Amino acid sequence: MTTEAGSIYAKPVTPRIVVRPALASVVLHGVLLLVLTANWSDTSRDVIKVKPVPKVINARLVDASEFKPKPKAQPKPAAKPKPVAKPAAKPKPKPKPKPKPKPKPKPKPTPKPAPQKKPEPAPQPKAEPEKPRISQQELAALARADLARVVAQEQAAAQAAVTSAEMAASYAALIQQTVINYWSRPPSARNGMETELSIQLIPTGEVVSVSVIRSSGNSAFDRSAINAVEKAGSFPELQSLPAREFEKTFRRFRLLFRPEDLRY
Amino acid sequence: MKTLAVAFINTAFLCLALVARADLTIEITQGSDNPTAIAVVPFAWQGGGTAPEDVALVIESDLARSGQFAPVARTDMLGLPSTQAEVFYRDWRALETEYLLIGKASPTPNNGMRLDYELFDILRQTRVFSGFESGPASDARMLAHRVSDKIYEHLTGVRGAFATRLLYVSVTRGGAGNKDYYRLTMSDSDGARPIVLLESREPLLAPTWAPDAVQIAYVSFETGRPAIFRQDLATGKREQLTNFKGLNSSPAWSPDGKTMAMVLSKDGNPDIYLMDLATRQLTNITNNFAIETEPTWMPDGKSLLFTSDRGGRPQIYRYDLASKATNRITYEGKYNARARVAQDGRNVVLVHQQEGNFHIAVLDLVTNRMQTLTSTALDESPSIAPNGSMVLYATKLGDRGILAAVSVDGGAKFRLPSREGDVREPAWSPFLSTK
Amino acid sequence: MVTLFEHQIAKVLSTCFPARYPGGLIVNQTSKDPQMKHVSVAGKVVTLLFSAAFLVACSGSSTKEDEEAAAAAAAAAAAAKAAQEAQAAAAAASASSSAADAERTRLIDAAAAYGNVFYFAYDSSNLTPEAIAALDAHIAVLATNNNNVRLEGHTDERGTREYNLALGERRANSVRDYMVLNGIANYRIEAISYGEERPIGYGSGETNWAQNRRVELVVVN
Numbered sequence: 001m002t003t004e005a006g007s008i009y010a011k012p013v014t015p016r017i018v019v020r021p022a023l024a025s026v027v028l029h030g031v032l033l034l035v036l037t038a039n040w041s042d043t044s045r046d047v048i049k050v051k052p053v054p055k056v057i058n059a060r061l062v063d064a065s066e067f068k069p070k071p072k073a074q075p076k077p078a079a080k081p082k083p084v085a086k087p088a089a090k091p092k093p094k095p096k097p098k099p100k101p102k103p104k105p106k107p108k109p110t111p112k113p114a115p116q117k118k119p120e121p122a123p124q125p126k127a128e129p130e131k132p133r134i135s136q137q138e139l140a141a142l143a144r145a146d147l148a149r150v151v152a153q154e155q156a157a158a159q160a161a162v163t164s165a166e167m168a169a170s171y172a173a174l175i176q177q178t179v180i181n182y183w184s185r186p187p188s189a190r191n192g193m194e195t196e197l198s199i200q201l202i203p204t205g206e207v208v209s210v211s212v213i214r215s216s217g218n219s220a221f222d223r224s225a226i227n228a229v230e231k232a233g234s235f236p237e238l239q240s241l242p243a244r245e246f247e248k249t250f251r252r253f254r255l256l257f258r259p260e261d262l263r264y
Numbered sequence: 265m266k267t268l269a270v271a272f273i274n275t276a277f278l279c280l281a282l283v284a285r286a287d288l289t290i291e292i293t294q295g296s297d298n299p300t301a302i303a304v305v306p307f308a309w310q311g312g313g314t315a316p317e318d319v320a321l322v323i324e325s326d327l328a329r330s331g332q333f334a335p336v337a338r339t340d341m342l343g344l345p346s347t348q349a350e351v352f353y354r355d356w357r358a359l360e361t362e363y364l365l366i367g368k369a370s371p372t373p374n375n376g377m378r379l380d381y382e383l384f385d386i387l388r389q390t391r392v393f394s395g396f397e398s399g400p401a402s403d404a405r406m407l408a409h410r411v412s413d414k415i416y417e418h419l420t421g422v423r424g425a426f427a428t429r430l431l432y433v434s435v436t437r438g439g440a441g442n443k444d445y446y447r448l449t450m451s452d453s454d455g456a457r458p459i460v461l462l463e464s465r466e467p468l469l470a471p472t473w474a475p476d477a478v479q480i481a482y483v484s485f486e487t488g489r490p491a492i493f494r495q496d497l498a499t500g501k502r503e504q505l506t507n508f509k510g511l512n513s514s515p516a517w518s519p520d521g522k523t524m525a526m527v528l529s530k531d532g533n534p535d536i537y538l539m540d541l542a543t544r545q546l547t548n549i550t551n552n553f554a555i556e557t558e559p560t561w562m563p564d565g566k567s568l569l570f571t572s573d574r575g576g577r578p579q580i581y582r583y584d585l586a587s588k589a590t591n592r593i594t595y596e597g598k599y600n601a602r603a604r605v606a607q608d609g610r611n612v613v614l615v616h617q618q619e620g621n622f623h624i625a626v627l628d629l630v631t632n633r634m635q636t637l638t639s640t641a642l643d644e645s646p647s648i649a650p651n652g653s654m655v656l657y658a659t660k661l662g663d664r665g666i667l668a669a670v671s672v673d674g675g676a677k678f679r680l681p682s683r684e685g686d687v688r689e690p691a692w693s694p695f696l697s698t699k
Numbered sequence: 700m701v702t703l704f705e706h707q708i709a710k711v712l713s714t715c716f717p718a719r720y721p722g723g724l725i726v727n728q729t730s731k732d733p734q735m736k737h738v739s740v741a742g743k744v745v746t747l748l749f750s751a752a753f754l755v756a757c758s759g760s761s762t763k764e765d766e767e768a769a770a771a772a773a774a775a776a777a778a779a780k781a782a783q784e785a786q787a788a789a790a791a792a793s794a795s796s797s798a799a800d801a802e803r804t805r806l807i808d809a810a811a812a813y814g815n816v817f818y819f820a821y822d823s824s825n826l827t828p829e830a831i832a833a834l835d836a837h838i839a840v841l842a843t844n845n846n847n848v849r850l851e852g853h854t855d856e857r858g859t860r861e862y863n864l865a866l867g868e869r870r871a872n873s874v875r876d877y878m879v880l881n882g883i884a885n886y887r888i889e890a891i892s893y894g895e896e897r898p899i900g901y902g903s904g905e906t907n908w909a910q911n912r913r914v915e916l917v918v919v920n
Contacts, residue, residue, distance in 0.1 A: 025268075136298055137360065168288060176290050183295035187332065187653060188421035196289075220421030227362065228292075230387040253288040260293040263673055264610075264628065437901070467896035469860055489891055490864065511868055511892065514861050527861065534865040555865040571862055578862055602859040615859050622857060642903065644859050663902045689860065 136231065140181045147174050148237040167241070168249045175235055179255060183228035186220040191262045193218060195225045197255045203246055205238040213254065225257040297675070299334035300419065302327060302363040303356060306338070307379065308346035310370035316401055319369055319379055322408035323415070325454060326426040329669075330416065330653065331676020336361055348382060353389045361386050365415060369404075377401040381411055383418065393418045405456060425651040428453045429693040431461075431471040431480060432658075432667060436685035438465075445685075448482060450497075453649075453692070455667070455680040461495065462502075471691045474517045480691075481505070481515040481524070492526055505539070516559050516568075525559035525568060536570050536583070549583055550590070558602045563609045569593070571601040580614060580627075594627065596634045602645065603627075606652035611672055613637075613646040613655045624657050626672055637674045647692045648672070656680075658688040803843050810836040815916040817874060818909065821855070824869040826877060834874065837916060838881045845887075849917045850874050852892040855908035860894055867892030874914045889919075 151170050193216040200209035210229045215222050238250055304324040309315035327333035342355040345366050356364050367381035376398060383393040395414055397407045406427055413424030434447045448462040448471055462468065466485035473480055474494075481494040491512045492505045506512040510529035517524055524539045528546075536550045536559045550556040554574035561568055567584045574581075578601040580594040594600035599617035606612070609629070616625035616634065621641035627634045637655065646657040654676070656669045661679075665686030668679045680687070813833035820827065826834070841848065852871030854863040871890035879885050900907030 135360070136296070139296070172288060172290050176292060179290075179292050180294050181296050183292060184297050184300055185295045186420040186422070218421060220419065224295075225292075227387060228295075231362070249288050253290065255290050255292055257292045259295060261295070264631065467893065469864075469894075469896065485893070485896070510890075511864055513864055527865070529865070529868060534868070555862065555869070557865050558859065558861045571859070573862075578858075599858070601862050617858075642856065660903065 136182055140178050140232065143177045143181060144174060144235075144237060147177065148240075151237070152240065164245060164248070167245055171235075171238060171241060171250065172253075174237055175250075178232050178235060179228050182231040183257070184224060185259060185262065186218075186224050188218055189221050189224070189259060189262060191259055191264060193221050193257075193259065195222045195257045197225055197229065197257070198252065199229060199255055200252050201235070201238065201246075201250055203239065203241075203243065205235040207232070207234055216257075221257075225255070228257075229255065299332055300363065301336060301359075301361050302333050302365065303336035303341060303359065303361045304365045305341065305344050305346070305367075307367040307369045307381075308344075310368055315369055316377070317369075317404035317408070319404060319408035319411070320365075320367070322405055322454070323365065323412045326409060326412035326424075327416065329454070329676070329678050331671050332416075332420060348384075348391060351384055353384075353386055356384075356386045363392075363419065367411070371401065372398060375401050377404050377407060379407050379411055381415075383415060405452060409453065422653065423651045423695070425649040425653065425692075425695070426453055428650060428696055429477070430455070430656065430667075431473065431689075431691040431693070432687055433468050433471065433689045434458075434683065434685050434687050435665075458683070461497070461500075469689055470514055471689055472515050472517065473691055473693050475519055475521045475694055477693050477696055481517070483513045483515070492524075510534075514558055516561060518561050519563060519565040525561065527557045527559065536568070549585075549588075560604055562605055563607050569603040569605065569612065571603070580612070593629070594634070595632075600625075604646055604648050606648045606672065607650060608652050611648075611652060613648055613672070615644055615646065624655060624670065626655070626674075635674065637670045637672075638668075640668075645689050647690050649692050650695045656690045656692050658690060803840075806836070806839045806843065810840045813837070817914045817916070819870055819912040819914070821857075821908070821912065822866075824866065824873045826873060830874075831877070834877055835881075838878055838883060841878070841883050841887070847887045847889070847919045849919050850888060850890045851897075851915045851917060852890065853897060853911055853913050853915070854895050855911040856895045856898065856903070857908065858895075860896075864892050864894035867894045870912075870914050874916070 147170075151174070154170070194214065195212060195216040196214040198209070198211050198213045199207060202208055207229060210226055212222055212226070238246060241250065304320045304327070306318065306320045307315070324335040328335050336359055340359055342358075343350065343352065345351045345364075346368050347366070351364065351366065362385070364384040364386055365381060366384070367379055370378045370380070372378050377400070378396055378398040380396045381394060382391055384390070385392045393415070395411075397410045397414075399407050409427035412426040416422070416424035416426070430451050430453060432449055432451070434449050436445045436447075438444045443465045446464045446466065446468040447460045448464075448468050449458050449460050451458040461480075462482075462484075464484060464486055466488075467490075468485075469483050471480060471482040478498065479494055479496050481492060483490050484493050485491075487504075487507070489509075489512070491507055492515045493502050494505055494515075495502045505515070505524070506526065506528065508528050508530040511527055511534050514527040515524055516526070522541055524541055526537050526539060527534050528537050529535070531548070533553055534555050534557050535548050535552065536556050538547045538549060539545070540547075549568070550570065550572065552572070552574055554572055555578075556570055556572045556574075558571040559568050560570070562582075566586065567582055569580055569582050571578050572581050573579070575592070577598050579592055580600050580603045581590050582593050583590045593612075594614070597616050597618060599615075599622075601615050603612050603614040612627045612629060614625060614627060616623050616636060618636065622643050623636045623640070624638045624643045624646045625634050625636045638657070638659070640659045643657050643659045646655050648655050652672060654669050654671050656667060658665055659668050660666070661682070664682065665688045666679060666682050667687050667690050668677065670677045810833075813836050815837070817830035817833055818827065819825070819830070850871040852867035852869070852874075854867050854870075856863075858866075868890065871892055875885075875888045875890045878888060895911070898907070898911045899913075900910040
């Protein structure tokens with residue numbers, strides 16, 4: 001390069017044609033990068049902490065005859081929603097969890113299901129190793145039926161107003177409730193242990209894959225988490241989700257098991 | 265160049281489609297803790313005639329008693345497989361079974377028996393665990409308990425305590441004007457196979473195990489006064505350890521087996537003493553005018569808990585051997601006594617009085633929260649299983665004394681089969697070493 | 700009339716227990732009172748029993764350890780003493796006995812009327828007024844003789860067994876302290892506790908529990 005007299009700097013050189021394809025390449029890669037890293041979701045990527053919905057509302061009248069000690073108790077669920085739940089005398093008094101109709105969980109203080117520590121009202125006349133209880137399937141079915149019914153109503157009534165976030169939250173609550181009903185923690189479980197699972201569904205709601213992304217370090221605890229999902233098996237209510245919402249949120253999602261209700 | 269650009273743009277849109285997704289994580293912070301459904305199929309007996317013991321029933325009862333498992337009823341079983349080839353997962357899935365245990369019992373030379381077992385995960389349709397136990401055929405029940413231990417540990421992560429023993433005192437009335445009969449008895453953890461170790465017309469109480477489960481100690485009134493005796497289980501040989509005036513009671517072996525804590529009132533009022541078992545030297549650790557009794561060791565052997573009414577009514581105190589400091593640890597209620605500590609050093613079960621009734625309660629030493637575990641009114645003598653899962657205690661059913669158990673979280677309960685007379689003062693053995 | 704046998708017993712007793720039995724209670728009466736010639740057969744048998752018990756106790760030296768060994772014969776001795784006391788009282792009543800004997804008999808009767816069991820309130824080792832009255836009567840008798848006694852403390856079933864052992868001992872000690880305060884020598888009293896192990900009433904409820912919260916006074920020699 002030659003310099004003119006008086007300037008110490010090289011004069012700009014007209015770029016050669018060969019630079020253009022390179023620039024295009026850079027720009028397109030940049031666009032690609034932008035597209036890949038941009039946050040396209042409507043909400044933040046944060047965990048949708050679908051908190052357990054308050055359990056005092058919409059209590060269901062539980063017929064005491066459901067809890068008579070029978071070898072394989074399969075009581076019929078009471079279909080009539082009554083305002084007061086009868087306190088049934090059973091060894092594990094747990095108020096049956098009922099999800100709130102509204103998808104947005106209100107910040108109410110959440111009464112956790114009463115741990116089975118209350119003294120029994122009367123000494124049991126005999127040993128009852130088989131606890132009189134609604135089977136897991138029945139319980140899950142009850143929860144899902146109720147919520148599904150309400151969710152369907154909600155959808156029909158105000159479809160336009162329902163944002164994607166609300167829809168995701170309501171179906172997520174359903175999944176959450178179902179998994180809770182199937183999750184039996186082993187005695188070695190402790191509050192704060194964390195197992196994260198990756199779940200894959202198909203549009204029918206069936207679970208096609210469960211895998212541990214992050215282990216708690218306790219194999220019995222990890223196994224209990226996987227078992228909860230496997231026992232649930234499928235979430236057929238998701239069939240009523242519009243395909244776009246399903247693909248966006250529920251084709252693949254995560255479950256984080258972190259108990260807070262254990263003794264310690 | 266054009267195709268390159270198109271390719272890039274296509275890729276970009278593809279990525280758009282892929283990333284146009286909300287990453288959902290749902291938190292599960294509670295559970296339902298329903299018992300795990302497990303099917304225990306009767307073990308196939310490989311010998312001639314009928315099997316000497318229904319080992320599957322022993323295993324099934326063990327798992328059910330823990331409160332963690334709900335066994336499938338035999339009448340519901342669609343098949344009775346004893347090998348993997350005979351297992352049809354569909355059949356068990358239909359019963360909502362999660363796990364399946366099958367096995368074989370075979371006679372071995374010299375009156376022995378061998379149990380082979382396999383555990384299947386019905387949900388994942390795979391075999392997850394297998395093993396065997398062998399020993400004398402006369403000990404078939406204990407072999408079955410060992411299988412239960414293995415299954416329990418594999419599925420819960422906690423060591424099983426089914427292959428353990430119990431000590432208790434059984435009393436039958438002598439009738440009007442006659443003295444009662446007292447029998448120190450040992451049985452399996454489910455109450456089966458009771459063996460009388462000592463019989464007396466004078467009271468027996470406070471049986472306790474040495475940490476090696478080879479010796480036991482107890483209080484006997486056979487000399488006219490309460491005295492502490494120790495006995496070798498294998499030989500039956502007895503030795504009187506104390507003969508002081510006043511009370512000689514509450515023997516408690518230290519975890520290292522070298523020291524025995526005890527209560528002596530020879531110096532005027534009941535105090536806790538530590539006896540060095542080798543030298544027989546005594547050390548008073550509670551020089552106090554109040555009643556001090558019911559000593560028990562913390563699992564690390566560095567401190568003891570005991571009952572004292574120095575504050576007016578019985579409460580639990582803790583004595584640290586190194587610092588010789590004594591601190592009160594129970595503040596709820598007016599009567600707390602007879603503490604026993606779980607192996608984790610955290611849970612303490614004790615007798616707690618509430619509104620005039622005596623219940624078994626558990627105190628968490630870390631959170632200082634106390635939880636009542638029973639609702640019966642005259643409960644006493646709690647004893648914790650060596651894995652810390654269940655508490656055995658004495659209570660009254662009508663007018664009869666019986667033994668019952670409750671899990672440390674209060675969820676599971678059972679009663680030991682009742683015998684004639686009154687049963688009391690249970691003591692759960694440590695883990696037994698397999699011979 | 701005094702037989703040779705009874706005389707020999709008296710001698711043996713005097714050598715064994717020189718301080719406590721100068722001649723012995725029975726022998727004194729029968730030897731000094733000429734009108735006591737008709738000691739009934741029952742009285743002699745009772746005397747024999749009582750003496751035999753002491754010969755057994757007297758096999759070693761007359762130290763406190765003997766009290767332990769004699770504990771086994773306590774029940775028989777107590778019964779024997781009671782029967783013998785009644786017998787002696789009956790016999791004495793039929794004669795113009797010395798004032799001391801009459802007084803002793805009166806005291807024994809008074810104590811017998813109260814009984815030898817003292818009851819306590821729940822979770823308490825304090826002596827009730829009734830217990831004190833009864834104790835006073837027994838103390839009066841013990842002041843006139845040289846019997847040793849055993850105080851057996853008991854509780855009702857409520858509460859833990861070992862704590863109840865200690866509570867029973869506290870009750871027995873409570874009685875002992877009162878007796879010592881009122882002049883009975885400490886070495887004559889042994890206090891032990893059975894806790895809730897030896898109930899009178901086996902069931903639950905206050906009727907049973909009230910019967911079990913007690914200290915029993917047993918004469919051992």
